[in-house]
Amino acid sequence: MKPAPFAYERPRDLDAALSMLAASNGSAKIIAGGQSLGPMLNLRLVQPELIIDISGLTELKRADVSGGELVLGALVTHADIEDGRTADVTRGAMRAVAANIAYRAVRNRGTIGGSLSHADPAADWISALAALGARMTLRSCAGARTMTIEAFVVGALESALQAGEIVESIHVPTRSASAHWGYAKSCRKTGEFAHAIGAVLIDPAAATARVVIGAIDTAPIVLTDAAGLFGGRIAADYKERFDAGIADAVLAKAGIDDVVQRHIHVGVLKRAVQEAAA
Amino acid sequence: MTTIALNVNKQAVELSAEPRTCLADFVRDKLDLTGTHLGCEHGVCGACTVLLDGVPVRSCITYAVACEGADITTIEGLDEDEVTTELRAAFTREHALQCGYCTPGMLVSARDLVLRLPDADERRIRVGLSGNLCRCTGYVGIVRAVQSVIEARRARSIAPLTNGGRTGLGPAGSGRAAADRSEPQPARQSPVPARESIAPGSIADFTPATVLDQGFTLAHPPAKVFAMFDDVAGIAACLPGVSLTSPPRPERVEGLIRVRLGPIAASFEGAARVERDPATLSGRIVGIGTDQRSHSATQGEIRYCLLPLEGGAATAVELSIGYTLTGTLAQVGRPGLVRDLARRLVADFAANLDRHMSGVPSGPKTSAELSVWSIVSDVLRARIARVLGRRSGAG
Ligand SMILES: Cc1cc2nc3c(=O)[nH]c(=O)nc-3n(C[C@H](O)[C@H](O)[C@H](O)COP(=O)(O)OP(=O)(O)OC[C@H]3O[C@@H](n4cnc5c(N)ncnc54)[C@H](O)[C@@H]3O)c2cc1C
Ligand code: FES
């Protein structure tokens, strides 16, 4: 259970990291906290020739609020968010998600950018941040581009990252004062990857709802206009109007054939809705 | 080898080690600090938990080279530590260990809970220790021991650690390397693995460990599709990642399949045989292959069956993909992820096949967003149909 040999580079700044990545022609892997890549290296599921360690890059350790959104550098850890070392524009939503990822020893090194890049369907941030309407900035030697979380996650362990690109920052919009948040997941053991995730951001005052059904073995289902799950309109009584039958049909349409799986996902989503309404 | 300089239990250490050396192996093998235990070596069991810049981390999935300049504290470095001393006494009193394998990691995690969570009740302690597995005690004694230390300190009004014990942002232990030590090293050229050629001979039948059923439709008549399936080279060209290494014969097709699941990449080299039954418009491809890099082997089969649609103008292609993996790659214990990969590959295959048969050049793929509204109307229609059905059934 030891990794195959690899060469190691610790670039001095982001530009150096990007040039190394560009020069490697796909034979290099970025390492941030190593909490997903480490297990894969140890199991020899991944055998890169070169590891580029970005964990020391200060450019990726920012956390500041500007223009009504929180900008988090890719290297901000789950524990940084859990402990409130970063500003919060989500009124506690992100802190609660962070606190329930894996275990403290993993959260002390695992990063938000690494988690998104890894694009594990069962991971927390891809679902939670999609529900919060976050976007991310990717950078390569050629420049930067910005996209939504739902556009970034393409499938199981598949992201929109192109060769030579790294995740630079995550942009989280301010949660409005009237928006309700609910997040639920089902794990067989505390701290384990989830078997079902439900995330909802519902604003009865604005009559809007974003709903995410995650941990479905592929990219999460992101419903940016989810009024259909609540009898066609979002109002104060949305909890009573939640329509499990429609949620089940959405899952069936997304290709989840197993009735038991759908039942679990609908149940977890319902818990998220109830938490939002509580 | 790389020279790694860091501080272990307050002592400066400078040693050479391979970049792939994890922190646990570094302290155990190079410094004889064998109190740090290795269990799972992939982050799950917690036996290897140590302090890095003052906070707990997994030393099995943290590489020593990534901790350049940082402060490491192993269980040996906690002999004089106040909280650990209290915990040790409590562990002894409450019978919180038997074999002791989990204990060093357990103490490091417990110390962190005591310092951060002065109000923790039994539930929070259990959640906080959920990343440290113990095969002996059943946890009751461990939880009691930690709870007693937390309560005793609360009684003495000891304030929790501010900021979780961290000042800066980013992974614990990162950013401590002195700038002059980060000079680039030449990239290593990996040796080209020797190729074992596949022994010619018959490709045996097998019972697959995993079977995935997939299907797609093509706007071409079944007979035309069946003829297309006989064109092994043409089919191979439509299969994502497949290339042939010699001219194909039905009883033996030699080639290479490249698959990628996120960062995992494999290249299976092997051979297959093709069978077909014109009477039932069905067939089978059975193959074996090995990936030299990961020392993994696979047996696979694709069964297909063509069914007429739209009065024979179109074809439903039903695929049953079965495989058995052995070796390193068999450790991917997430069949769901493989299913998603298979779904994407089959979708690409279908699109390639369709383009190949229609002679259309490949265009950009467009992915449709799932809309709740179309589903709502489907469900409502079904519900209305059900209600009407029930009425008419009753009347
Ligand atoms: C025991 C255990 C339990 C876990 N449980 C959970 C859980 O319940 N929920 C959950 O969400 N996660 C869980 N995780 C995963 C954890 O959250 C990881 O921290 C996270 O997935 C990866 O972050 P990292 O910084 O460690 O990334 P790394 O492991 O360093 O990298 C992961 C991948 O992303 C790439 N990468 C990293 N950073 C960037 C970047 N900035 N730009 C481009 N590519 C990049 C790497 O090349 C690699 O392919 C668990 C991990 C362990 C070990
Ligand atoms: S050995 Fe590190 S967590 Fe199991």
Ligand code: FES
């Ligand atoms: S005491 Fe034996 S594993 Fe915990």
